[in-house]
Amino acid sequence: MNKEKFYITTPIYYINDIPHIGHAYTTIAADVLARYYKKLGREVFFMTGTDEHGAKIAEAAEKAGKSPKEFVDGLVPKFKTAWEKLNIEYDEFFRTTNKEHEKIVQEIVQKLKEKGYLEKREYEGLYCVACEKFYMPDELIKGKLCPDHKREVIKYKEENYFFLLSKLSEKLIDKIKTGELKIGPETRKNEILSKINSGLDDVSISRAAVDWGIPFPGDPEQTVYVWVDALLNYYTATKIYKNGPSWPADLHLLAKDILWFHAIVWPAMLIALDIKPPKMVFAHGFFTVDGQKMSKSIGNVLDPIPLVDKYGADAVRYALLREFPFGQDGDISEEKIAQRHTSDLANGLGNLLNRTLSMINRYELKVKDESMKLVVDGAKDHQKEIHSFIENLNFSEALFDIWTFYIKPSNELIDKEKPWELIKNDMGKTTAVLQYCYSNLISIQEIIYPFMPETAEKMKKQLETKKPEPLFPRIEEKQ
Numbered sequence: 001m002n003k004e005k006f007y008i009t010t011p012i013y014y015i016n017d018i019p020h021i022g023h024a025y026t027t028i029a030a031d032v033l034a035r036y037y038k039k040l041g042r043e044v045f046f047m048t049g050t051d052e053h054g055a056k057i058a059e060a061a062e063k064a065g066k067s068p069k070e071f072v073d074g075l076v077p078k079f080k081t082a083w084e085k086l087n088i089e090y091d092e093f094f095r096t097t098n099k100e101h102e103k104i105v106q107e108i109v110q111k112l113k114e115k116g117y118l119e120k121r122e123y124e125g126l127y128c129v130a131c132e133k134f135y136m137p138d139e140l141i142k143g144k145l146c147p148d149h150k151r152e153v154i155k156y157k158e159e160n161y162f163f164l165l166s167k168l169s170e171k172l173i174d175k176i177k178t179g180e181l182k183i184g185p186e187t188r189k190n191e192i193l194s195k196i197n198s199g200l201d202d203v204s205i206s207r208a209a210v211d212w213g214i215p216f217p218g219d220p221e222q223t224v225y226v227w228v229d230a231l232l233n234y235y236t237a238t239k240i241y242k243n244g245p246s247w248p249a250d251l252h253l254l255a256k257d258i259l260w261f262h263a264i265v266w267p268a269m270l271i272a273l274d275i276k277p278p279k280m281v282f283a284h285g286f287f288t289v290d291g292q293k294m295s296k297s298i299g300n301v302l303d304p305i306p307l308v309d310k311y312g313a314d315a316v317r318y319a320l321l322r323e324f325p326f327g328q329d330g331d332i333s334e335e336k337i338a339q340r341h342t343s344d345l346a347n348g349l350g351n352l353l354n355r356t357l358s359m360i361n362r363y364e365l366k367v368k369d370e371s372m373k374l375v376v377d378g379a380k381d382h383q384k385e386i387h388s389f390i391e392n393l394n395f396s397e398a399l400f401d402i403w404t405f406y407i408k409p410s411n412e413l414i415d416k417e418k419p420w421e422l423i424k425n426d427m428g429k430t431t432a433v434l435q436y437c438y439s440n441l442i443s444i445q446e447i448i449y450p451f452m453p454e455t456a457e458k459m460k461k462q463l464e465t466k467k468p469e470p471l472f473p474r475i476e477e478k479q
Contacts, residue, residue, distance in 0.1 A: 003043040007245035008034055011254045011262075012049040012094055012233050015075045016060045019082045021302035021320070021332065022255065022287055022294065028317050029284070029326060029395065030253050031088045035450040036390050045245035047237055048083065049094030050076055054132050054226030058212040068212040072097065085308045086317065087453055092241055094233050102214045104236040105229055108273065109205070110217040117164050117272045120219075123204060127156035132226055134204070148257065161206040161222060168268040169200050175267060175277055182280040183263050184393065185327040188256065192263045203265060231266045234278070249278040256283040282393060285329035307337060314452035315341040315472065321395040321451065341472060344403065349444070350471035352411050353459060356437040357468035363423050365431050367438045369463075386447055399451065406444050410437040438463070 010026045013019065027048055034046035052072040061071035072095075080093060094101075112118050125134040128146040135153060137143050144152050173196055175181040176189065183189035206222040207213070214229050216222035238247045254262055259281070267277035286293070289300040307316050319340040324330030360367055382405055389398035413433055423430045441463060449456035455471060462468055 003041060005246050005250075006034075006037045006042045006044045007247075007249045008037075008044070008046050008251045009234055009249055009253065010048040011252075011258060012051040012096065012230055013079065014054075014056070014230075015050040015052050015072050015079070016056050018075065018078045019304065020294065021289075021304055021307075023079075024082065024086060024304040024316070025287065025320050026253050026255060026284065027083060027088055028086060028320055029393070031086075031090070032317075032321065032390070032395065032450045033251070033253075033393075035089065035453060039449065044091070046090045047092045047094055047234075047245065048088070048090045049092070049233065050079055050096070051226065051230040051233075052095055052097045053213040053223075053229055055129055055207070055210045055212070056132055058210070059129065061212075069097065082304055085305055085313060087313045089453075092237065092244070094237055096229055096233060098240065100240045101233060101236045104239055105214050105224060105232050106217045108232060108235075108269075109224060109228070111273055112163065112269065113161075113218070115272060117167070118161050118205070119164060119202070120159060120161050122157070122159045123162070124155065124157035126153040128153045158208040160204040160208060160225075161216065161219075162202040163205045163228075163265070163269065163272075164202050165200045165265065165268050166202050168271055169196050171271050172196055172264065172268055175271065180279075181263075181267050181277040183259075184280060184282040188259055188263070188283045188327075192259065195260070196264065200264070227261055227265070228269070231261060231269070234266075235270070235275070248276040250280065252278050252281045254281070254283055256285060259283040282327070284326050288329070288331045290333045290335075291331055302332070302334065307334065310475065311337055311341050312454075312472070314455045315345055318345065318399065318452055322399045324396060326393050326395045338475065341475070346472040346474060348403065348407050348411065349455075352407055352414075352437065353441055353462060353471055354468045355414060356410075356434055356441060357462060357466050359419050359430075360434055360438065360466055361468075363419075363427075363430065363434075365427075365434055367431070367435045370439055370442065383443070383447060390450065395451075402444060402447060406440045410440045413437065 008030050010030045013023050030046060030048070034044050038044045050072070057072060058068050061068040064071055066074070076095065083090065126137065126140065127134050128149060128151065130149040130151060131146060135146065139147060140153060141147055141150065146153055173193065176183060176193060183192050205225045205228045206216050207225055208222055210223045213223035213226060216224055234249050234252065235247060238245050252262055263281045270277050288294070289302060292300055294301050304316060316337060319337040320332065322340060322344070323332055323336060382401070386398050386401050389395070389401065413436060417429070417433045419430045419433055422433065441459065445456050445459040445463060458469070458471060
């Protein structure tokens with residue numbers, strides 16, 4: 001019997017610097033979904049990777065005194081180490097310097113040319129080297145500064161190949177409105193439809209003065225624009241990897257600043273080639289750190305690796321997805337991660353597991369190995385609700401529900417009934433109280449797995465042996 005397939009991607013991250021907490025956020029969310037669907041028995045292919053071409057890479061490599069390839073080869077392990085630390089279970093790590101990818105990109109660009117969707121033109125505009133993107137004057141700060149990098153744009157003029165995006169407006173709208181191409185959350189979908197309805201301009205898909213990239217087919221003076229090269233990875237992967245993913249992708253996860261490319265340019269290219277668009281593109285919001293946008297100049301960029309070293313992978317995974325709704329902008333800081341570690345995890349879940357198992361052992365009670373879905377009315381329906389939250393990318397709501405339905409009432413019951421006093425007069429009620437908590441813990445262990453796989457595994461062993469060990473040691477103890 002063939003398993004239902006699920007192909008999920010993060011963006012392939014631009015590799016001009018080390019990974020930061022924003023990269024981790026997208027990747028953790030993708031990992032949660034990949035683990036969730038694997039557990040349901042679906043054949044999951046989860047891909048992440050690095051985007052390694054373009055002028056920005058060449059510029060950073062030159063500053064570092066390295067060739068572009070040496071430079072990117074030195075940074076790839078930093079991303080892999082970060083994902084290993086965060087317990088990210090991806091199936092393939094894609095690199096755009098993959099020679100098979102480069103060959104397929106050239107073939108696809110050639111097909112776009114043959115189908116009449118490419119046209120060579122001279123273009124002059126305002127260009128940000130850091131973004132590798134042209135801007136209209138009204139998109140700039142004070143008419144001259146890039147809105148993302150706050151650096152002055154340059155006037156740039158050259159002859160490029162243009163993708164005739166303007167021809168595909170109606171087809172794009174049709175794909176979105178019929179649901180063949182879903183865009184989430186709803187606010188982003190509305191933004192995209194508004195942009196398309198206001199008119200789409202043709203977009204440059206080549207560069208004349210960039211050497212570090214894929215040569216444009218049939219024109220050695222041009223290089224394939226880095227964004228085209230990068231977007232095509234999702235499709236070229238289906239041609240490269242043995243036992244790899246099937247097209248179309250089920251879900252592209254990304255940050256909202258690259259939604260334009262993923263929800264308009266990318267599907268339009270596929271439509272032009274008579275290839276199905278991805279089933280869904282979902283753009284999450286931006287982080288601020290202590291109320292300020294992450295910035296090297298401010299010095300508030302959070303590196304996930306030292307956070308994992310200090311608090312543990314599962315605490316970081318939990319805090320990032322619990323703090324605010326996925327899809328919205330939100331604020332994060334080390335202090336907030338520390339608070340979640342202490343209040344929710346150490347004092348909440350860890351304390352519940354420790355004292356429940358300790359009292360079962362101490363009082364030599366017989367408890368059944370069954371989860372709450374079997375012993376409490378409505379618990380099974382409640383688990384369906386949590387599953388629905390996960391499938392709709394409402395991660396913070398799912399985690400909040402786990403805490404309010406399972407962890408909080410269990411701890412409150414222990415505090416109210418005081419089994420250490422109850423045992424003196426009523427062993428039956430003591431057993432019932434601790435059976436309730438024990439069954440709850442089995443349910444928690446099952447449903448927390450996609451979010452906190454290491455914690456779920458530790459809980460499973462402790463629940464089987466009835467031997468408690470600290471799940472979340474206090475930070476001062478760890479240090």
